[in-house]
Each structure stands twice: as C-alpha cells, then as structure tokens.
Amino acid sequence: MRADLVTALREEAVRAGARIVVGTRLSGGSLDERTSGADLVVGADGIWSATRRALDPTAPEPRYAGLYSVSGTTDGPVRLPGDRPQGFNMVFARRRAFIYLPAPGGAVWWSAQVAAAEPPPDPSALGPAELSELFAAEKTPLAVLGASSAVTAATLLHVLPPVTRRHDGRTVLVGDAAHPVGAGQGASMAIEDAVALARELATAADVPTALAAFDRLRHHRTGKLAKTAAANRDAKTAGPVTARLREIMMPFFFNRFYEKATGWLYDYDPGRLPAPRTS
Numbered sequence: 001m002r003a004d005l006v007t008a009l010r011e012e013a014v015r016a017g018a019r020i021v022v023g024t025r026l027s028g029g030s031l032d033e034r035t036s037g038a039d040l041v042v043g044a045d046g047i048w049s050a051t052r053r054a055l056d057p058t059a060p061e062p063r064y065a066g067l068y069s070v071s072g073t074t075d076g077p078v079r080l081p082g083d084r085p086q087g088f089n090m091v092f093a094r095r096r097a098f099i100y101l102p103a104p105g106g107a108v109w110w111s112a113q114v115a116a117a118e119p120p121p122d123p124s125a126l127g128p129a130e131l132s133e134l135f136a137a138e139k140t141p142l143a144v145l146g147a148s149s150a151v152t153a154a155t156l157l158h159v160l161p162p163v164t165r166r167h168d169g170r171t172v173l174v175g176d177a178a179h180p181v182g183a184g185q186g187a188s189m190a191i192e193d194a195v196a197l198a199r200e201l202a203t204a205a206d207v208p209t210a211l212a213a214f215d216r217l218r219h220h221r222t223g224k225l226a227k228t229a230a231a232n233r234d235a236k237t238a239g240p241v242t243a244r245l246r247e248i249m250m251p252f253f254f255n256r257f258y259e260k261a262t263g264w265l266y267d268y269d270p271g272r273l274p275a276p277r278t279s
C-alpha cells in the first residue's frame with residue numbers, strides 16, 4: 001500500500017511539473033545551499049527532520065518511546081479461537097498489545113506492540129518464536145504467531161516533545177517533522193497537512209500569510225491527536241490489572257461510545273485540493 005501511495009504521489013508531482021531529486025540527504029548546511037533561492041521550503045522530512053533543526057537549532061529531538069513494534073502476515077489462512085476476525089482487532093496484554101485484521105485470501109495481518117524500557121539489542125533477531133513467548137497467555141496472538149514464519153524487523157517508536165517553531169516566512173514543517181503522532185494516524189495527518197497547505201498557498205496573498213494561516217488551521221487538530229496518541233501509548237505500556245480491565249471494558253466502550261468519541265478524528269473533511277495553477 002505504501003508503495004502504491006508513493007507511486008501515485010510521484011506520478012502526480014511529475015505531472016504538476018516537479019523535478020524529483022533522489023539519493024541525497026539534506027543537512028542544515030545543504031538546506032541553505034539548495035534552498036537559498038526558493039520561495040517556499042516544505043520540510044516533509046519525518047521525525048528526524050533536518051529542516052526542523054535548520055529552522056530552530058534548539059528544536060527538540062526524538063527519543064525512544066519505550067515501545068517497539070513487530071509486524072507480519074500469517075503464511076496463509078489461519079484458524080483462530082472464536083469467530084473469524086472482522087475489521088480491526090486489538091488484544092491488550094500485560095505491557096503489550098496485539099493488533100490483527102483479516103487480509104485478502106484468508107490470511108491475517110498483525111502487528112505486535114511491545115513496551116520495553118530499553119530497545120531490543122538486535123531488532124532483527126525478534127521472530128515469531130520470541131514474540132510467542134511474550135504473548136504466551138493470549139490465545140489469539142499465539143495462534144496468529146504460530147501461523148507466521150516471517151516478521152518485519154522491529155521498528156522502534158519515538159516521541160518528540162511539542163515543536164514550537166513550525167514555520168517562518170518561507171519554511172514550513174509538515175507531517176512527522178512537525179507533529180509525529182506515532183503509529184495509527186501519522187500518515188493521515190501528513191496527508192491532511194498537504195491538502196491544507198496547498199489550499200492556503202492557493203488562496204493567501206503571499207507565502208508568509210499562507211504559512212501562518214496553515215499553522216493556525218492545523219495546530220489544534222494535530223495537538224489534540226498528539227494527546228490521544230500519548231494516551232494510546234500509555235494503554236500499551238499498562239500493567240496487568242489495567243490491561244485486563246481495558247480488555248473487559250473495550251467491547252462495551254466500542255459498541256456504545258467509540259464512534260461518537262472519535263467523530264472529531266474520522267468525520268473530519270479536509271476539503272478539496274485547489275485546481276492546479278496553469279501559469
């Protein structure tokens with residue numbers, strides 16, 4: 001899916017007249033050299049953003065969130081305890097969580113999120129057997145892991161304190177560079193940012209006005225999501241009693257309140273992209 005998104009974005013950018021340069025990384029110094037004549041610099045360079053550092057040398061740096069994730073797909077259809085999984089399922093275990101959902105063809109996509117004060121010494125050494133030990137008390141995760149022979153290497157999750165300098169009159173941070181919210185919504189927020197920024201640039205009198213308007217427009221929503229993301233992280237690092245209570249409460253909460261409680265997130269309409277300028 002990610003490859004499809006990258007392909008679509010690349011094709012659209014080329015169609016709109018962009019020149020794409022690959023294979024070089026910008027640093028604070030090279031940002032200056034390459035962008036000194038630019039009217040606009042968009043820092044879409046992720047959580048380790050060099051643009052953020054160029055904009056504010058005292059900007060916060062990411063730190064390990066005490067959580068890592070390992071994902072995979074079962075080798076084929078798998079028989080799980082209970083019903084066949086529908087939609088998105090989450091099992092909260094002690095200081096870890098397991099997400100699984102049906103993949104086309106009967107297999108199961110899954111992701112294990114594990115709380116650990118220190119990152120694993122060798123992330124590539126974590127396989128289904130090691131994860132099965134971590135989820136030994138959980139029937140469904142065990143069945144899914146038992147049907148999977150390969151996993152992706154562990155991804156360490158990072159957090160970033162709030163970024164206070166997100167733009168000046170010419171440079172703006174978007175996506176994880178400005179507000180990493182972690183697994184779950186970060187890509188959606190980056191895409192919303194892109195739509196909002198394009199609209200402000202198309203309608204504002206000049207670039208500084210557009211960047212200030214963009215920041216005003218996005219700051220509340222991304223800040224609210226950052227708080228939600230922190231609460232979600234805490235849920236995954238909770239102890240056994242809280243985890244068990246959450247397991248019991250979750251179906252009750254989901255059926256009655258989930259849609260309403262998350263309406264601000266999922267019912268949001270970022271609006272349409274402005275028509276491309278012809279000159």
Ligand SMILES: Cc1cc2nc3c(=O)[nH]c(=O)nc-3n(C[C@H](O)[C@H](O)[C@H](O)COP(=O)(O)OP(=O)(O)OC[C@H]3O[C@@H](n4cnc5c(N)ncnc54)[C@H](O)[C@@H]3O)c2cc1C
Pocket residue numbers: 024025026027044045046047048049050069155157174175176177180181182183184185186187188189190
């Ligand atoms: C395990 C995991 C699961 C996730 N699941 C979800 C999910 O289900 N839904 C969701 O919405 N989000 C999810 N996210 C979050 C999502 O991946 C990020 O929020 C999203 O990718 C941020 O997009 P971005 O474009 O801001 O940054 P990135 O995707 O990090 O892209 C930044 C780009 O800039 C490039 N770059 C960085 N530095 C430089 C430099 N100095 N010079 C040149 N190029 C540079 C990088 O190579 C990269 O191509 C997940 C994240 C993780 C780790």
